[in-house]
Amino acid sequence: MTTELLSALGDPKRVAVLGALCAAPGAHTVAGIGARAGLSERDVQRALAVLGGAGLIRRDDAGLSADLGPIRAAAADGAASTPVGRVAADFPRLDGCLKNGRIATIPADGGLKAELGRLVMAALPRRDAYTERELTTELKALGDEPVALRRLLVDLRLVERAADGSRYWPGP
Known part of the structure:
Protein backbone atom coordinates (compact mmCIF):
# COMPACT_ATOMS: atom_id res chain seq x y z
CA MET A 1 0.00 0.00 0.00
CA THR A 2 2.87 2.39 0.69
CA THR A 3 4.08 2.28 -2.92
CA GLU A 4 0.58 3.03 -4.17
CA LEU A 5 0.24 5.82 -1.63
CA LEU A 6 3.56 7.43 -2.58
CA SER A 7 2.76 7.08 -6.26
CA ALA A 8 -0.60 8.78 -5.72
CA LEU A 9 1.12 11.67 -3.95
CA GLY A 10 3.87 11.93 -6.57
CA ASP A 11 1.90 14.19 -8.91
CA PRO A 12 1.40 17.93 -8.23
CA LYS A 13 -2.17 17.87 -9.58
CA ARG A 14 -3.16 15.06 -7.26
CA VAL A 15 -1.53 16.82 -4.32
CA ALA A 16 -3.43 20.00 -5.26
CA VAL A 17 -6.71 18.06 -5.28
CA LEU A 18 -5.97 16.47 -1.92
CA GLY A 19 -4.94 19.87 -0.58
CA ALA A 20 -8.19 21.43 -1.80
CA LEU A 21 -10.14 18.73 0.01
CA CYS A 22 -8.17 19.24 3.22
CA ALA A 23 -8.21 23.06 3.11
CA ALA A 24 -11.96 23.20 3.53
CA PRO A 25 -13.16 20.11 5.39
CA GLY A 26 -16.56 18.81 4.45
CA ALA A 27 -18.06 17.30 1.34
CA HIS A 28 -17.04 18.72 -2.04
CA THR A 29 -18.02 18.50 -5.68
CA VAL A 30 -15.65 18.01 -8.61
CA ALA A 31 -16.36 21.55 -9.82
CA GLY A 32 -15.68 22.99 -6.37
CA ILE A 33 -12.42 21.10 -6.04
CA GLY A 34 -11.35 22.25 -9.50
CA ALA A 35 -12.05 25.87 -8.63
CA ARG A 36 -10.14 25.65 -5.35
CA ALA A 37 -7.17 23.76 -6.90
CA GLY A 38 -7.07 25.75 -10.15
CA LEU A 39 -7.56 22.61 -12.24
CA SER A 40 -9.96 21.52 -14.95
CA GLU A 41 -12.74 19.11 -14.03
CA ARG A 42 -11.05 16.48 -16.19
CA ASP A 43 -7.79 16.85 -14.24
CA VAL A 44 -9.74 16.64 -10.98
CA GLN A 45 -11.54 13.47 -12.13
CA ARG A 46 -8.24 11.81 -13.04
CA ALA A 47 -6.65 12.84 -9.75
CA LEU A 48 -9.65 11.60 -7.76
CA ALA A 49 -9.48 8.21 -9.46
CA VAL A 50 -5.85 7.71 -8.40
CA LEU A 51 -6.31 9.20 -4.93
CA GLY A 52 -9.37 7.04 -4.41
CA GLY A 53 -7.42 3.95 -5.43
CA ALA A 54 -4.88 4.79 -2.74
CA GLY A 55 -7.66 5.13 -0.15
CA LEU A 56 -7.25 8.89 0.25
CA ILE A 57 -10.77 9.89 -0.87
CA ARG A 58 -14.14 9.17 0.73
CA ARG A 59 -17.25 9.37 -1.40
CA ASP A 60 -20.70 9.47 0.14
CA ASP A 61 -24.11 10.99 -0.53
CA ALA A 62 -22.89 14.42 0.60
CA GLY A 63 -19.92 14.45 -1.83
CA LEU A 64 -16.16 13.96 -1.66
CA SER A 65 -13.81 14.35 1.29
CA ALA A 66 -10.19 13.51 2.13
CA ASP A 67 -9.19 10.51 4.23
CA LEU A 68 -5.67 10.99 5.57
CA GLY A 69 -5.72 7.72 7.53
CA PRO A 70 -3.53 5.90 5.00
CA ILE A 71 -0.87 8.63 5.26
CA ARG A 72 -0.92 8.45 9.07
CA ALA A 73 -0.72 4.65 8.94
CA ALA A 74 2.22 4.74 6.52
CA ALA A 75 4.04 7.25 8.75
CA ALA A 76 3.42 5.07 11.81
CA ASP A 77 4.65 1.98 9.95
CA GLY A 78 7.77 3.85 8.87
CA ALA A 79 8.49 5.02 12.41
CA ALA A 80 7.89 1.53 13.79
CA SER A 81 10.47 0.07 11.40
CA THR A 82 13.35 2.19 12.76
Missing part, protein backbone atom coordinates in the same frame (compact mmCIF):
# COMPACT_ATOMS: atom_id res chain seq x y z
CA PRO A 83 15.70 0.82 15.44
CA VAL A 84 14.07 3.13 18.03
CA GLY A 85 10.58 2.37 16.76
CA ARG A 86 11.12 -1.37 17.12
CA VAL A 87 11.69 -1.03 20.89
CA ALA A 88 9.62 2.10 21.66
CA ALA A 89 6.54 0.13 22.73
CA ASP A 90 8.56 -1.19 25.67
CA PHE A 91 9.15 2.40 26.85
CA PRO A 92 5.73 4.15 26.72
CA ARG A 93 6.77 6.90 29.15
CA LEU A 94 9.24 8.16 26.52
CA ASP A 95 6.64 8.90 23.82
CA GLY A 96 7.19 12.64 24.30
CA CYS A 97 10.91 12.23 23.62
CA LEU A 98 10.44 10.38 20.33
CA LYS A 99 9.41 11.68 16.93
CA ASN A 100 9.10 9.72 13.70
CA GLY A 101 10.96 6.74 15.12
CA ARG A 102 13.90 8.80 16.38
CA ILE A 103 14.99 10.31 19.68
CA ALA A 104 14.04 13.97 19.46
CA THR A 105 14.82 15.17 22.99
CA ILE A 106 16.67 14.03 26.08
CA PRO A 107 14.44 14.54 29.13
CA ALA A 108 15.60 16.52 32.18
CA ASP A 109 13.96 14.10 34.64
CA GLY A 110 16.51 11.60 35.98
CA GLY A 111 14.12 8.66 35.89
CA LEU A 112 13.19 9.35 32.29
CA LYS A 113 16.87 9.81 31.39
CA ALA A 114 17.61 6.37 32.81
CA GLU A 115 14.70 4.91 30.84
CA LEU A 116 15.97 6.64 27.67
CA GLY A 117 19.38 5.10 28.28
CA ARG A 118 17.80 1.66 28.46
CA LEU A 119 15.88 2.37 25.24
CA VAL A 120 19.11 3.38 23.49
CA MET A 121 20.85 0.22 24.66
CA ALA A 122 17.91 -1.88 23.44
CA ALA A 123 18.00 -0.15 20.04
CA LEU A 124 21.78 -0.41 19.56
CA PRO A 125 23.14 -3.42 17.69
CA ARG A 126 24.70 -5.91 20.11
CA ARG A 127 28.49 -5.67 20.02
CA ASP A 128 31.26 -6.47 22.45
CA ALA A 129 32.93 -3.11 21.83
CA TYR A 130 32.77 -0.01 19.65
CA THR A 131 35.32 2.55 18.60
CA GLU A 132 34.22 6.10 19.37
CA ARG A 133 33.41 6.62 15.68
CA GLU A 134 31.41 3.38 15.45
CA LEU A 135 29.34 4.20 18.53
CA THR A 136 28.69 7.75 17.33
CA THR A 137 27.60 6.43 13.93
CA GLU A 138 25.18 3.95 15.53
CA LEU A 139 23.79 6.66 17.83
CA LYS A 140 23.35 9.03 14.87
CA ALA A 141 20.91 6.48 13.44
CA LEU A 142 18.85 6.75 16.66
CA GLY A 143 18.70 10.52 17.20
CA ASP A 144 19.96 13.93 16.18
CA GLU A 145 22.34 14.34 19.15
CA PRO A 146 24.64 11.31 19.06
CA VAL A 147 27.32 12.88 21.25
CA ALA A 148 24.76 13.73 23.94
CA LEU A 149 23.39 10.19 23.74
CA ARG A 150 26.92 8.76 24.08
CA ARG A 151 27.51 10.98 27.13
CA LEU A 152 24.16 9.83 28.57
CA LEU A 153 25.15 6.18 28.22
CA VAL A 154 28.51 6.81 29.90
CA ASP A 155 26.95 8.87 32.72
CA LEU A 156 24.39 6.12 33.37
CA ARG A 157 27.21 3.53 33.27
CA LEU A 158 25.34 1.64 30.56
CA VAL A 159 28.56 1.75 28.57
CA GLU A 160 32.10 2.06 29.79
CA ARG A 161 34.91 3.73 27.93
CA ALA A 162 38.64 3.49 27.70
CA ALA A 163 40.55 6.23 29.49
CA ASP A 164 41.49 7.83 26.18
CA GLY A 165 37.87 7.65 24.92
CA SER A 166 38.79 5.53 21.93
CA ARG A 167 36.77 2.40 22.84
CA TYR A 168 33.35 1.77 24.39
CA TRP A 169 31.74 -1.46 25.58
CA PRO A 170 28.52 -2.43 27.40
CA GLY A 171 28.61 -1.66 31.10
CA PRO A 172 28.15 -4.02 34.03
Whole structure:
Protein backbone atom coordinates (compact mmCIF):
# COMPACT_ATOMS: atom_id res chain seq x y z
CA MET A 1 0.00 0.00 0.00
CA THR A 2 2.87 2.39 0.69
CA THR A 3 4.08 2.28 -2.92
CA GLU A 4 0.58 3.03 -4.17
CA LEU A 5 0.24 5.82 -1.63
CA LEU A 6 3.56 7.43 -2.58
CA SER A 7 2.76 7.08 -6.26
CA ALA A 8 -0.60 8.78 -5.72
CA LEU A 9 1.12 11.67 -3.95
CA GLY A 10 3.87 11.93 -6.57
CA ASP A 11 1.90 14.19 -8.91
CA PRO A 12 1.40 17.93 -8.23
CA LYS A 13 -2.17 17.87 -9.58
CA ARG A 14 -3.16 15.06 -7.26
CA VAL A 15 -1.53 16.82 -4.32
CA ALA A 16 -3.43 20.00 -5.26
CA VAL A 17 -6.71 18.06 -5.28
CA LEU A 18 -5.97 16.47 -1.92
CA GLY A 19 -4.94 19.87 -0.58
CA ALA A 20 -8.19 21.43 -1.80
CA LEU A 21 -10.14 18.73 0.01
CA CYS A 22 -8.17 19.24 3.22
CA ALA A 23 -8.21 23.06 3.11
CA ALA A 24 -11.96 23.20 3.53
CA PRO A 25 -13.16 20.11 5.39
CA GLY A 26 -16.56 18.81 4.45
CA ALA A 27 -18.06 17.30 1.34
CA HIS A 28 -17.04 18.72 -2.04
CA THR A 29 -18.02 18.50 -5.68
CA VAL A 30 -15.65 18.01 -8.61
CA ALA A 31 -16.36 21.55 -9.82
CA GLY A 32 -15.68 22.99 -6.37
CA ILE A 33 -12.42 21.10 -6.04
CA GLY A 34 -11.35 22.25 -9.50
CA ALA A 35 -12.05 25.87 -8.63
CA ARG A 36 -10.14 25.65 -5.35
CA ALA A 37 -7.17 23.76 -6.90
CA GLY A 38 -7.07 25.75 -10.15
CA LEU A 39 -7.56 22.61 -12.24
CA SER A 40 -9.96 21.52 -14.95
CA GLU A 41 -12.74 19.11 -14.03
CA ARG A 42 -11.05 16.48 -16.19
CA ASP A 43 -7.79 16.85 -14.24
CA VAL A 44 -9.74 16.64 -10.98
CA GLN A 45 -11.54 13.47 -12.13
CA ARG A 46 -8.24 11.81 -13.04
CA ALA A 47 -6.65 12.84 -9.75
CA LEU A 48 -9.65 11.60 -7.76
CA ALA A 49 -9.48 8.21 -9.46
CA VAL A 50 -5.85 7.71 -8.40
CA LEU A 51 -6.31 9.20 -4.93
CA GLY A 52 -9.37 7.04 -4.41
CA GLY A 53 -7.42 3.95 -5.43
CA ALA A 54 -4.88 4.79 -2.74
CA GLY A 55 -7.66 5.13 -0.15
CA LEU A 56 -7.25 8.89 0.25
CA ILE A 57 -10.77 9.89 -0.87
CA ARG A 58 -14.14 9.17 0.73
CA ARG A 59 -17.25 9.37 -1.40
CA ASP A 60 -20.70 9.47 0.14
CA ASP A 61 -24.11 10.99 -0.53
CA ALA A 62 -22.89 14.42 0.60
CA GLY A 63 -19.92 14.45 -1.83
CA LEU A 64 -16.16 13.96 -1.66
CA SER A 65 -13.81 14.35 1.29
CA ALA A 66 -10.19 13.51 2.13
CA ASP A 67 -9.19 10.51 4.23
CA LEU A 68 -5.67 10.99 5.57
CA GLY A 69 -5.72 7.72 7.53
CA PRO A 70 -3.53 5.90 5.00
CA ILE A 71 -0.87 8.63 5.26
CA ARG A 72 -0.92 8.45 9.07
CA ALA A 73 -0.72 4.65 8.94
CA ALA A 74 2.22 4.74 6.52
CA ALA A 75 4.04 7.25 8.75
CA ALA A 76 3.42 5.07 11.81
CA ASP A 77 4.65 1.98 9.95
CA GLY A 78 7.77 3.85 8.87
CA ALA A 79 8.49 5.02 12.41
CA ALA A 80 7.89 1.53 13.79
CA SER A 81 10.47 0.07 11.40
CA THR A 82 13.35 2.19 12.76
CA PRO A 83 15.70 0.82 15.44
CA VAL A 84 14.07 3.13 18.03
CA GLY A 85 10.58 2.37 16.76
CA ARG A 86 11.12 -1.37 17.12
CA VAL A 87 11.69 -1.03 20.89
CA ALA A 88 9.62 2.10 21.66
CA ALA A 89 6.54 0.13 22.73
CA ASP A 90 8.56 -1.19 25.67
CA PHE A 91 9.15 2.40 26.85
CA PRO A 92 5.73 4.15 26.72
CA ARG A 93 6.77 6.90 29.15
CA LEU A 94 9.24 8.16 26.52
CA ASP A 95 6.64 8.90 23.82
CA GLY A 96 7.19 12.64 24.30
CA CYS A 97 10.91 12.23 23.62
CA LEU A 98 10.44 10.38 20.33
CA LYS A 99 9.41 11.68 16.93
CA ASN A 100 9.10 9.72 13.70
CA GLY A 101 10.96 6.74 15.12
CA ARG A 102 13.90 8.80 16.38
CA ILE A 103 14.99 10.31 19.68
CA ALA A 104 14.04 13.97 19.46
CA THR A 105 14.82 15.17 22.99
CA ILE A 106 16.67 14.03 26.08
CA PRO A 107 14.44 14.54 29.13
CA ALA A 108 15.60 16.52 32.18
CA ASP A 109 13.96 14.10 34.64
CA GLY A 110 16.51 11.60 35.98
CA GLY A 111 14.12 8.66 35.89
CA LEU A 112 13.19 9.35 32.29
CA LYS A 113 16.87 9.81 31.39
CA ALA A 114 17.61 6.37 32.81
CA GLU A 115 14.70 4.91 30.84
CA LEU A 116 15.97 6.64 27.67
CA GLY A 117 19.38 5.10 28.28
CA ARG A 118 17.80 1.66 28.46
CA LEU A 119 15.88 2.37 25.24
CA VAL A 120 19.11 3.38 23.49
CA MET A 121 20.85 0.22 24.66
CA ALA A 122 17.91 -1.88 23.44
CA ALA A 123 18.00 -0.15 20.04
CA LEU A 124 21.78 -0.41 19.56
CA PRO A 125 23.14 -3.42 17.69
CA ARG A 126 24.70 -5.91 20.11
CA ARG A 127 28.49 -5.67 20.02
CA ASP A 128 31.26 -6.47 22.45
CA ALA A 129 32.93 -3.11 21.83
CA TYR A 130 32.77 -0.01 19.65
CA THR A 131 35.32 2.55 18.60
CA GLU A 132 34.22 6.10 19.37
CA ARG A 133 33.41 6.62 15.68
CA GLU A 134 31.41 3.38 15.45
CA LEU A 135 29.34 4.20 18.53
CA THR A 136 28.69 7.75 17.33
CA THR A 137 27.60 6.43 13.93
CA GLU A 138 25.18 3.95 15.53
CA LEU A 139 23.79 6.66 17.83
CA LYS A 140 23.35 9.03 14.87
CA ALA A 141 20.91 6.48 13.44
CA LEU A 142 18.85 6.75 16.66
CA GLY A 143 18.70 10.52 17.20
CA ASP A 144 19.96 13.93 16.18
CA GLU A 145 22.34 14.34 19.15
CA PRO A 146 24.64 11.31 19.06
CA VAL A 147 27.32 12.88 21.25
CA ALA A 148 24.76 13.73 23.94
CA LEU A 149 23.39 10.19 23.74
CA ARG A 150 26.92 8.76 24.08
CA ARG A 151 27.51 10.98 27.13
CA LEU A 152 24.16 9.83 28.57
CA LEU A 153 25.15 6.18 28.22
CA VAL A 154 28.51 6.81 29.90
CA ASP A 155 26.95 8.87 32.72
CA LEU A 156 24.39 6.12 33.37
CA ARG A 157 27.21 3.53 33.27
CA LEU A 158 25.34 1.64 30.56
CA VAL A 159 28.56 1.75 28.57
CA GLU A 160 32.10 2.06 29.79
CA ARG A 161 34.91 3.73 27.93
CA ALA A 162 38.64 3.49 27.70
CA ALA A 163 40.55 6.23 29.49
CA ASP A 164 41.49 7.83 26.18
CA GLY A 165 37.87 7.65 24.92
CA SER A 166 38.79 5.53 21.93
CA ARG A 167 36.77 2.40 22.84
CA TYR A 168 33.35 1.77 24.39
CA TRP A 169 31.74 -1.46 25.58
CA PRO A 170 28.52 -2.43 27.40
CA GLY A 171 28.61 -1.66 31.10
CA PRO A 172 28.15 -4.02 34.03
